[in-house]
Amino acid sequence: MRAVVVTTSYPVSDEDPSGHFVRSSAQALARSGAEVHVIAAGGSVLDPPSQDGGLVVHRAGGGALFAWPGAVARARESPRRLLSAGPFALSVLARLREIGPVDRAVAHWIVPCAWPLLLAAPRAWPLLLAAPRARLEVRAHGADVRLLLGAPRAARAAVVGALLRRDARFVFAARALLDVLAGALAPEQARALVDASRVEPPAFDLPPVAERARALRGALAQRPGERLAVVACRLIPTKRVELAIEAARAAGPGLLLVVIGDGPERAALERRAGCGDGAAASAGDAVCGAVRFTGALPRREALAWVAAADVLLHPSSHEAAPTVIREARALGVPVIACDAGDVVAWAKDDGGILVAEGTAASLAAALRTVASRRSDRAPASLP
Known part of the structure; x- marks a missing residue:
């Protein structure tokens, strides 16, 4: 054929x-x-x-x-x-x-x-x-x-x-x-x-990320008690990354938010996170207080960050079957998401997905619940 x-x-x-x-x-x-x-x-x-x-x-x-x-x-x-x-x-x-x-x-x-x-x-x-x-x-x-x-x-x-x-x-x-x-x-x-x-949700394949996830997790261990939340998406309005930034701030100290991806909203998001006039926006890395912007990363590196995280945040308002949520769950990472596409249906069958209202307060409450359960997952067990 x-x-x-x-x-x-x-x-x-x-x-x-x-x-x-x-x-x-x-x-x-x-x-x-x-x-x-x-x-x-x-x-x-x-x-x-x-x-x-x-x-x-x-x-x-x-x-x-x-x-x-x-x-x-x-x-x-x-x-x-x-x-x-x-x-x-x-x-x-x-x-x-x-x-x-x-x-x-x-x-x-x-x-x-x-x-x-x-x-x-x-x-x-x-x-x-x-x-x-x-x-x-x-x-x-x-x-x-x-x-x-x-x-x-x-x-x-x-x-x-x-x-x-x-x-x-x-x-x-x-x-x-x-x-x-x-x-x-x-x-x-x-x-x-x-x-x-x-x-039929789209097919996806996971490359091996265990070694890199272990290294990222090891670096985090140098800052005892800090938890890691990751957002991985295009930086466009419908992804509502600003809610993740506000939620991370409201969740209290000890939480590092890493934003993976790039797009037209990056400068505005950096200003919201505390990077002054947003001049730090670039194709590379920028740290704004407790928020780190990595820019667009190779897929394997992005997935390694997801694998190393305590929780994946996905506050998007418009989705169908978001691949990054399915990737996170395949990597054993809990997810906090908003009601979009089939996410609520998935959550009914998967206790690792927590659906929150599309507000910073609701996301922050979910973060305090999920991120406080930080596990010592061995990245070596990941793909």
């Missing part, structure tokens, strides 16, 4: 945190015996295909828009970046033509990868799909659903309807995403969407 995966997010290296769940999903498909081609944003259309494990990766440009910390944030920062969407779309169609007929097409994100790109491809080149009704799988992760919810009702219905007419099968990262999108459609179309859908 030949398959193609179209995505706007895919890691450029093993340590790039962007789109690693897309990569894991594609690798799982390759392990099933499929010949898998990935068409991803970034690089240049002049770049030759590259091998990534069992995958063949074709870059299609568009990195000015489709890159960290996300297309929406990048477009807000510089609207001119939207101009790269057109060339990216044309490059994707060209790559599809180069790859030739496939038996299965997978789109990560409803918009723009499933609609209009994969829907346009068979009309542009009828031989693209090996069979007239070759399988089309659409994976929804969150930002795409929110984009549809913000669109006019007629546009939303047109996109979903076009995919349903193509007999697409939908895979939602979280039940909450399916429910909210179905609830925004006419009853008949909503029923059709539910019938064509399943819920």
Whole structure:
């Protein structure tokens, strides 16, 4: 079987945190015996295909828009970046033509990868799909659903309807995403969407982090009694990192908060944490009182910090199936999160996830409860 995966997010290296769940999903498909081609944003259309494990990766440009910390944030920062969407779309169609007929097409994100790109491809080149009704799988992760919810009702219905007419099968990262999108459609179309859908959190793989986590934990041991809370995310408004900073301050002395990630909110967050005018904001490390900003880290290093922590804080207001929470739990780290996506449902089955209200006071109370249970987990037991 030949398959193609179209995505706007895919890691450029093993340590790039962007789109690693897309990569894991594609690798799982390759392990099933499929010949898998990935068409991803970034690089240049002049770049030759590259091998990534069992995958063949074709870059299609568009990195000015489709890159960290996300297309929406990048477009807000510089609207001119939207101009790269057109060339990216044309490059994707060209790559599809180069790859030739496939038996299965997978789109990560409803918009723009499933609609209009994969829907346009068979009309542009009828031989693209090996069979007239070759399988089309659409994976929804969150930002795409929110984009549809913000669109006019007629546009939303047109996109979903076009995919349903193509007999697409939908895979939602979280039940909450399916429910909210179905609830925004006419009853008949909503029923059709539910019938064509399943819920499956994105795949992820954990690299070995025990040695580095042990070193980080050892450094913390030099400051007896101090507890470590970690936030790992893009620094954008919906992640509400300011609540984590205020909660850490309200939780009392003896708590170090490490913020992993970068984005347009970094300078404002540093000012809130006590770094004066925010001039410390950079691609590197900054310490603002009891808050440390690491900037964007290689994925393995970020996961080592999570593994070394007493608790992962995740105050985000908009989520689906947040990978970092599942990674933390796989590493044995307790999580304090707010109600978003499927987090509440997970907490019902996992006592290591505590759901707090989206206020600094509620998060601080949860921190005092969870972080006070500091364990002596041996990082050597971690992946």
